[in-house]
Amino acid sequence: MIKFKFLVLSILSIFVLSFAFDHVGYAESADKTDDWLRSDKTEISAHRGAHVAVPENTAEAMKWAGLLGYGFVEIDIQETKDGQYVLMHDENIDRTTTGSGKIEDITLEEMKSYNVLDADGNETNYKVPTLQEALEEADKYNVGVNFDGSKGEWENKEFVDGIMEIAEQNDVLDHSFFVLSDREIRDQFHAWYPEATVTFLGNALEDLDEDIKELKKYDRAIYTTSINNIDKAAAEKIDEEGLRLHVYQVNTAETYAKAKKIEPRLIETDVIVPDGAGRLADLVEQLRKEEGIKNDQAAHALLMHLKAIEHFEASEQRDKVVKHLENFKKLLEHQERKNLITEKNYNTLSINATKWIDKYGTGR
Numbered sequence: 104m105i106k107f108k109f110l111v112l113s114i115l116s117i118f119v120l121s122f123a124f125d126h127v128g129y130a131e132s133a134d135k136t137d138d139w140l141r142s143d144k145t146e147i148s149a150h151r152g153a154h155v156a157v158p159e160n161t162a163e164a165m166k167w168a169g170l171l172g173y174g175f176v177e178i179d180i181q182e183t184k185d186g187q188y189v190l191m192h193d194e195n196i197d198r199t200t201t202g203s204g205k206i207e208d209i210t211l212e213e214m215k216s217y218n219v220l221d222a223d224g225n226e227t228n229y230k231v232p233t234l235q236e237a238l239e240e241a242d243k244y245n246v247g248v249n250f251d252g253s254k255g256e257w258e259n260k261e262f263v264d265g266i267m268e269i270a271e272q273n274d275v276l277d278h279s280f281f282v283l284s285d286r287e288i289r290d291q292f293h294a295w296y297p298e299a300t301v302t303f304l305g306n307a308l309e310d311l312d313e314d315i316k317e318l319k320k321y322d323r324a325i326y327t328t329s330i331n332n333i334d335k336a337a338a339e340k341i342d343e344e345g346l347r348l349h350v351y352q353v354n355t356a357e358t359y360a361k362a363k364k365i366e367p368r369l370i371e372t373d374v375i376v377p378d379g380a381g382r383l384a385d386l387v388e389q390l391r392k393e394e395g396i397k398n399d400q401a402a403h404a405l406l407m408h409l410k411a412i413e414h415f416e417a418s419e420q421r422d423k424v425v426k427h428l429e430n431f432k433k434l435l436e437h438q439e440r441k442n443l444i445t446e447k448n449y450n451t452l453s454i455n456a457t458k459w460i461d462k463y464g465t466g467r
Contacts, residue, residue: 139247139277139278140280140300140323140325140347140368141347142368143366143368144174144368145363145366145367145368145369145370146173146174146175146247146368146369146370147172147173147174147175147369147370147371147372147375147376147377148173148174148175148176148177148247148249148349148351148369148370148371148372149164149168149171149173149175149176149177149371149372149373150177150351150371150372150373151164151176151177151178151179151192151373152164152165152167152168152176152177152178152237153165153167153168153170153171153173153176154222154373155167155171155373155374155376155386155451156170156171156386156389156390156393157221157227157229157389157393158199158219158220158221158222158227158229159192159199159222160178160179160190160191160192160199160231160232160237161190161219161229161230161231161232161237162229162232162236162237162239162240163229163240164176165178165232165237165238165240165241165244165246166240166243166244167389168241168244168246169240169241169243169244169245169246170244170385171376171377171382171385171386172376172377172379172382173246173377174246174247174369175246175247175248175249175369175371176241176246176247176248176249177249177251177371178190178237178248178249178250178251179191179192179251179253179254180234180250180251180254180255180266181194181206181207181254181255182206182207182255182256182262183206183207183209183210183211183214184206184207184208184209184210185210185211185212187210187211187233188233188234188235188265188266188269189206189211189214189231189232189233189234190231190232190233190234190237191206191231191254192254194206194207194254196209196214196217196231198220199219199220199231200214200217200218200219200220200231201217201218201220201226202214202216202217211233214230214231215230215231217230217231218230219231221393221395222447223445223447225394227393234266234269235269235272235273238269238270238272238273238275239273241273241275242273242274242275245278247275247278247279247280248270248275248278248279248280249279249280249282249349249369249371250266250270250279250280250281250282251282252281252282252283252284252288252292253282253284257283257285257288257292258285258287258288258291260295263292263295263296264295267296267299276299279299279300280299280300280301280302280325280349281299281300281301281302282301282302282303282304282327283301283302283303284303284304286303286317289301289303293320293321293322297321297322298322298323299323300323300324300325301321301323301324302318302324302325302326302327302349303317303327304327304328304329305318305326305327305328305332306328306329306332307326307328307332307333307334307337307338307341308332308333308334308337309332311337311340311341314326314328315340315341315344315346318346319344319346324346325346325347325348325349325368325369326341326346326347326348326349327349327350327351328348328349328350328351329350329351329352330350330351330352330353330358330361330362331352331358333348333350333365334365335364335365338365338366338367342366347367347368347369348365348366348367348368348369349367349368349369349371350362350365350367350369350370350371351371351372352371353370353371353372353375354372354373354374354375354454355454356454356457356458356460356461359372359375359458360458360461374450374451374454374455375454375455375458376451376455378459378462379413380409380410380412380413380416381409381413383409383452383455384406384409384410384413386451386452387402387405387406387409387452388402388406390402390444390448395444395445395447395448396438396443396444396448397442397443397444398443401438401443401444404434404438405431405434405435405438405452408427408430408431408434409431411427412424412427412428412431415427421463424459424463425460425463425464428456428459428460428463429460431452431456432453432456432457432460435449435452435453435456436449436453
């Protein structure tokens with residue numbers, strides 16, 4: 104314990120001076136006038152928005168995706184009793200809000216009377232957003248949108264037209280794609296909106312040739328598969344066929360390292376944060392506000408480590424970056440044992456530190 108206290112005090116003493124954080128607050132994706140689908144850049148997509156920082160499928164989760172540098176967000180759209188589009192993964196609001204009942208039985212006004220719950224079931228001040236409110240944030244922060252078509256009536260043209268109108272109004276239609284795994288619904292959607300990018304949940308280890316053939320029917324398509332259902336050879340064939348790749352379920356340092364090796368266009372995740380000490384510092388400060396880190400002293404200790412890491416990263420002292428990341432993980436373990444940080448946030452920060460150690464430790 105004495106050694107641990109000495110380590111923390113040493114870090115605080117050495118790095119008490121303020122380092123300038125050069126972390127741009129918006130996603131670094133291509134300009135909207137460019138074709139995002141043709142880019143060779145790998146970007147990270149936040150599943151259900153950046154719920155590393157705030158509750159899932161909220162307007163604030165769209166905002167934080169932009170602030171933390173995500174290129175895309177994945178969202179789930181459902182329709183209320185009075186025909187309003189809202190973001191919600193489940194068919195009911197029991198898990199994610201202070202209310203209960205099926206979305207189709209609740210009006211928007213009733214929905215807005217409830218507060219959103221965080222991942223630990225604690226009440227927040229956030230509200231379930233309309234699609235309009237969510238896409239306004241995506242547009243503001245230049246974040247692309249993955250529309251999950253597994254919920255809602257995508258076979259219904261009126262339902263689809265309403266979504267597309269809102270997407271076009273908020274300037275995200277050309278910076279988006281639609282996951283429609285039912286072939287008939289996907290073909291009908293393509294007939295209605297041939298300029299929209301489509302995809303489905305493929306399996307590159309079992310159905311690669313069939314999946315590629317299916318996707319090449321469409322004017323614009325991206326290959327989507329779980330990181331567990333693809334290897335380097337399959338990724339190379341997808342690229343050779345002129346298709347970009349979107350992998351999901353990337354939620355560990357190991358799966359992230361695998362994803363980076365196959366160079367997809369998009370890496371979809373619940374926990375991985377785009378690289379940069381400044382971004383993790385932003386996240387730590389937000390977690391303190393959300394009370395996911397229990398007091399200012401605990402948050403400050405983490406921030407001092409991140410300032411040190413940013414300094415050594417800027418001066419290209421890789422060995423010191425790794426050393427301080429390892430100490431950062433030890434500090435997280437100590438805080439988790441002392442209940443100074445929630446289990447969810449401990450796991451998120453630890454996974455990202457491990458991802459970073461892998462990057463510098465292997466020379467990538």
